[in-house]
Amino acid sequence: MKINTSLCAGAALGVLALAIAGGAQAQDTTTSWKGAPQFQNDSLTFKVRGRVYQDFVHQEVDRQTGADFQADVTRLRTARLGVEGTWNANWAYKAEFTVAGGSANWEDLILEYKPTDSISIMAGNFKTVSFENISSSRYTTFMERGPFNDVLDIGRVMNVQVKANGENWTAAAAISGDSLNNADPTATATGGSETLGVNGRVTWVPINGDATKLHVGAWARYRDRQDQANFTYQARNNTNYGARYITTGAVGVSDTMVGLEGIFIQGPFSVQGEWATADVDRLANVSSNLKSYYVSGSWFVTGEMKNLDVKKGEWGRTKILNPMTSGGLGALELAVRYDNTDLTDFNIPATAGEYSAWTLGANWYPHPYVRFMANYTKSENDNRAVGADVDVETLQFRAQFDF
Numbered sequence: 001m002k003i004n005t006s007l008c009a010g011a012a013l014g015v016l017a018l019a020i021a022g023g024a025q026a027q028d029t030t031t032s033w034k035g036a037p038q039f040q041n042d043s044l045t046f047k048v049r050g051r052v053y054q055d056f057v058h059q060e061v062d063r064q065t066g067a068d069f070q071a072d073v074t075r076l077r078t079a080r081l082g083v084e085g086t087w088n089a090n091w092a093y094k095a096e097f098t099v100a101g102g103s104a105n106w107e108d109l110i111l112e113y114k115p116t117d118s119i120s121i122m123a124g125n126f127k128t129v130s131f132e133n134i135s136s137s138r139y140t141t142f143m144e145r146g147p148f149n150d151v152l153d154i155g156r157v158m159n160v161q162v163k164a165n166g167e168n169w170t171a172a173a174a175i176s177g178d179s180l181n182n183a184d185p186t187a188t189a190t191g192g193s194e195t196l197g198v199n200g201r202v203t204w205v206p207i208n209g210d211a212t213k214l215h216v217g218a219w220a221r222y223r224d225r226q227d228q229a230n231f232t233y234q235a236r237n238n239t240n241y242g243a244r245y246i247t248t249g250a251v252g253v254s255d256t257m258v259g260l261e262g263i264f265i266q267g268p269f270s271v272q273g274e275w276a277t278a279d280v281d282r283l284a285n286v287s288s289n290l291k292s293y294y295v296s297g298s299w300f301v302t303g304e305m306k307n308l309d310v311k312k313g314e315w316g317r318t319k320i321l322n323p324m325t326s327g328g329l330g331a332l333e334l335a336v337r338y339d340n341t342d343l344t345d346f347n348i349p350a351t352a353g354e355y356s357a358w359t360l361g362a363n364w365y366p367h368p369y370v371r372f373m374a375n376y377t378k379s380e381n382d383n384r385a386v387g388a389d390v391d392v393e394t395l396q397f398r399a400q401f402d403f
Helices: 005-026 147-152
Strands: 030-033 037-041 044-063 069-086 091-100 103-116 119-126 157-165 169-176 196-208 212-224 231-235 246-266 269-282 287-300 331-342 354-367 370-382 390-402
Touching (some): 069 103, 147 231, 147 246, 147 269, 147 331, 231 269
Antiparallel strands (some): 030 037, 037 044, 044 069, 044 390, 069 091, 119 157, 196 212, 212 246, 287 331, 331 354, 370 390
């Protein structure tokens, strides 16, 4: 695990949060339950949060040239622990740490100031663009977000963001740096500058009925690598396991991205999709373009409705109509998804090709904080080089709980 001054600052924030919580408990404190105990004293709140995902993955890889193989693995996909809370009506914080795949990293590390109910100023390590990207994996329909988020590299980075929202819209803009978990480019004998960028996102829900909802959104991002390594554009096969067979290699000096998003919900049925394009500036004044999109649909057989958090522009926790804790059988959701990512405009390397895949999914929710998932993906990696195509079939299962 790489350690820098930002990590130390994050650790200090976590210690401060614990100290504040201890002080709150020493006073007249009330306790409520939201997946885990939440302590409150006037406007001071404190809650421990976390999640655990345990996966089994079966994968079969069919190479056009070279040896085929298959793999079976049981793995801890995610074990995350954190704290969140408020100091008063205006100040809030969140700090999360994850252990997964043999490594440990910071996730959300956020300090938020809200001068009004509709204005938020946030600083820290977090995500800013794309509906599925900023939605918690606790609530996304499939086990993994797919190559759309992978190839665009729109994960958590350090941001200072200003966000406004109304009853059915949001608008946000941010200045961004690099991820907390990456090496510090200034920690060298010659110094240096980290990645610098700007981004923004707007969403609107023109239809916001009890049983029918329509969400539309758009976002844009520009970034420059400065003195850090070139950007790489690559995608896995709708799984966090295994190799990436579609990749450009480290070629990007700067890039400009634009994305569109749409969600339609009608009772237990929903359709979701996103599209994005990126213009990539490379060395020697060479430019290339990539495109990526996905579309998915889901059906709650048991009658539930997906929870669209309109004021945040992301998924929220689904309300289970008949959880097992109340004598019911829980909720059953069936889903299908198609993904496509096109890197063929990059004339090198041989692996800069096109990815396409179909995924079938089933989710059982015995309780709002517990979910069992099954995904089957059949994907094609059509690479530029003759004889370099790779077909992959992946069957995955997950047991997850959060608090």
